[in-house]
Amino acid sequence: MASIRKSAREARGAVGKMRVPRGLPVVRDREADGTAVLLVEDLKVYYHTAAGPVKAVDGVGFGLAAGERFGLVGESGSGKSTIALALMRLIRPPGQIEDGAVLLGDTNLLDLSEEQMRRMRLAEISLVAQGAMNSLNPVKRIKDQILLGLRDHGVRLSDAEAASHIADLLQRVGLKSGVAKMFPHELSGGMKQRVCIAIAISLQPKVIVADEPTSALDVVVQWQVIDTLKRVQEELGAAVILIGHDMGLMAQAVDRLGVMYAGKLVEVVATRELFGEPLHPYTQLLIASLPSLEGKSDLRGIPGLPPSLLHRPAGCPFHTRCPFVMNQCRVEEPTLIEHRPGHWAACHLYGSEVSA
Amino acid sequence: MSASPTATASAALLEADNITKVFSGGLLHRSQLTALADFSFRVSGETPSITAIVGESGSGKTTLARLLLGLVTPTSGVVRYKGTDLQELDKEAQRAFLRDVQVIFQDPFEVYNPFYKVDHVLDTPIKNFGLANGRRARRALMEESLGAVGLRAEETLGRFPHQLSGGQRQRIMVARALLLRPKLIIADEPVSMVDASMRATILGSLQKLNREFGISVVYITHDLTTAYQISQDIIVLYRGSVAEVGNVETIVQEPQHPYTQLLVGSVPVPNPDHPWQGERALDAPTADLTPRGESFCPFHDRCPHTMPVCVEQHPPMFRTAPDRAVACYLYQESPTMPAAEMTSVITGGAGGDRGQRTGERGQKTEAV
Numbered sequence: 001m002a003s004i005r006k007s008a009r010e011a012r013g014a015v016g017k018m019r020v021p022r023g024l025p026v027v028r029d030r031e032a033d034g035t036a037v038l039l040v041e042d043l044k045v046y047y048h049t050a051a052g053p054v055k056a057v058d059g060v061g062f063g064l065a066a067g068e069r070f071g072l073v074g075e076s077g078s079g080k081s082t083i084a085l086a087l088m089r090l091i092r093p094p095g096q097i098e099d100g101a102v103l104l105g106d107t108n109l110l111d112l113s114e115e116q117m118r119r120m121r122l123a124e125i126s127l128v129a130q131g132a133m134n135s136l137n138p139v140k141r142i143k144d145q146i147l148l149g150l151r152d153h154g155v156r157l158s159d160a161e162a163a164s165h166i167a168d169l170l171q172r173v174g175l176k177s178g179v180a181k182m183f184p185h186e187l188s189g190g191m192k193q194r195v196c197i198a199i200a201i202s203l204q205p206k207v208i209v210a211d212e213p214t215s216a217l218d219v220v221v222q223w224q225v226i227d228t229l230k231r232v233q234e235e236l237g238a239a240v241i242l243i244g245h246d247m248g249l250m251a252q253a254v255d256r257l258g259v260m261y262a263g264k265l266v267e268v269v270a271t272r273e274l275f276g277e278p279l280h281p282y283t284q285l286l287i288a289s290l291p292s293l294e295g296k297s298d299l300r301g302i303p304g305l306p307p308s309l310l311h312r313p314a315g316c317p318f319h320t321r322c323p324f325v326m327n328q329c330r331v332e333e334p335t336l337i338e339h340r341p342g343h344w345a346a347c348h349l350y351g352s353e354v355s356a
Numbered sequence: 357m358s359a360s361p362t363a364t365a366s367a368a369l370l371e372a373d374n375i376t377k378v379f380s381g382g383l384l385h386r387s388q389l390t391a392l393a394d395f396s397f398r399v400s401g402e403t404p405s406i407t408a409i410v411g412e413s414g415s416g417k418t419t420l421a422r423l424l425l426g427l428v429t430p431t432s433g434v435v436r437y438k439g440t441d442l443q444e445l446d447k448e449a450q451r452a453f454l455r456d457v458q459v460i461f462q463d464p465f466e467v468y469n470p471f472y473k474v475d476h477v478l479d480t481p482i483k484n485f486g487l488a489n490g491r492r493a494r495r496a497l498m499e500e501s502l503g504a505v506g507l508r509a510e511e512t513l514g515r516f517p518h519q520l521s522g523g524q525r526q527r528i529m530v531a532r533a534l535l536l537r538p539k540l541i542i543a544d545e546p547v548s549m550v551d552a553s554m555r556a557t558i559l560g561s562l563q564k565l566n567r568e569f570g571i572s573v574v575y576i577t578h579d580l581t582t583a584y585q586i587s588q589d590i591i592v593l594y595r596g597s598v599a600e601v602g603n604v605e606t607i608v609q610e611p612q613h614p615y616t617q618l619l620v621g622s623v624p625v626p627n628p629d630h631p632w633q634g635e636r637a638l639d640a641p642t643a644d645l646t647p648r649g650e651s652f653c654p655f656h657d658r659c660p661h662t663m664p665v666c667v668e669q670h671p672p673m674f675r676t677a678p679d680r681a682v683a684c685y686l687y688q689e690s691p692t693m694p695a696a697e698m699t700s701v702i703t704g705g706a707g708g709d710r711g712q713r714t715g716e717r718g719q720k721t722e723a724v
Contacts, residue, residue, distance in 0.1 A: 075551040076522070189413075218412035218578060219622040223634030245552060248581075248624035252632035272628045289556045290626050291585040293608055299585060301557030305521055 074260030367439030369401030523554030602680025
């Protein structure tokens, strides 16, 4: 597998780790050593409509350590899927990346030409899209669909090499090698999703972006897919950005979690701390609204609705629904600040002092 | 063919009697799929209950909803409304059925006509059933219904569907169902396309209709957690047959059927310290047994406890406790129970106090 990766990489030049500027939420433990494989800085993606720009992603920044599993959660319309597409440079009009940087190593993906970006996709950063299982070509055998990506990246393999590479990939995602000869309709939803993971890792990318990879799958199959993704990612040492809306699944799948609300990150922290001591009122209410299997309780939703992204309210985007709203919240927008080591939140309740 | 008054008094509001639905296709109908087999269910209408029907895709849960609504005819067995076969209701009974039994579908986007304001979906049943006369009275009724599901009329009425969120649209569907003061609401995956923060609100309003208006709810879902939270009883379906049925608290806390065990273990708990077991909740299947006939346990190929009998005969229901039954040979020491009696273990099946019924049933079980 290493040689395949090498031949795909020669065309591009290597990608390394980089120092993280202060003021971006990243892991700062010994292992990560303040370096990141992916840095997203002040990303803004707007959809231009007749009524004005819809600010789907409005100034989002975070860093991803090598081998880290980072989750982005939020409700529909919070901008999480737009981030996934922006990272892959797949935003289509009327959407547009307005500002920001997506640094993969020393390369700012937003500066690349379309052809340079095409070479980066799959090889350095790959996407398991929402409903990816429906993206498989119904008239092509699985092996041909896996090889398609390799060929596009200039990997030339003999039939024997290709067969062994495909068998290896399928085995990594827990599928039998016989699947290679099958057509997509012969596979179940979970198997198709695992084929998509196999394709996503076929060139050993540094970063895998998985956008709701398990929505529309049954709970047992969800477990299989996430388990596969975790295992493969650990074996390859790739970093994963998992995007989803299921807090339970996130709690089980990622190391660190960013909570999105109305196009902004409102809280970023290690998963255990997020569920143990959430700081942002939105996160607190979101966690309180989750039903559990451990005893019945009254079901509590979050009153109100997310704001229109066309006409953002002044101040904090959550102030219209927040039970702790203060005058300051209505006028001044809070910034994402590290209130405790590694625990970032955008909320005036915790002041604006930056801790050491 | 309308039922006599005495029969109406004793008959259940809605009753599925041993229904089976087989879909056939292909040349000469040679390819057949049993979507639902030997299913019995009863909503008395006297005790308002919430029953959850839980299953993964392909378990037959949506087929069941369609059968209960009379949209699909069972291959065998009957669905009865107040004692009369749904397919044989006269015009008057049909109208009463349409009023007594309401449905909420999964997709809050597809049920609206985009050209009409949302008022239309509320106004239509009011007019059709003559619930109120005059604009003011109609408006008051709509406002009352919307209020019951936590919506403000001034924020919803007069708008087009695309101006409202999925959660708001789904709550309007609940309000619409409530307008008719039905006795039963069948909700087929009502929250699967709605955000987490709104899910609790919608389920809460269903619960409120049950408590305050005495409406029974059949909650069809793939989500064990919400099923546990809102229902008293649960029916777990697997590939078209009932795996386990009974009190939701005991079934979720101590699942007996290996499939229910797998389902409970697969739920991702929002607590990183709680292990997500998934398939590790069960040992790997050991026995390599293949069924030779048509009748076998549908879970035999994934079950770690498969025995020779599992591939020879579909397991009957074993009543392991007064308030639960399970279709698994691991419990064959418990008395068997005919499929038609399945609903006797659940709250909505019969009227009266649960404790009392449990006592009666205890005796019945002994007699068996």
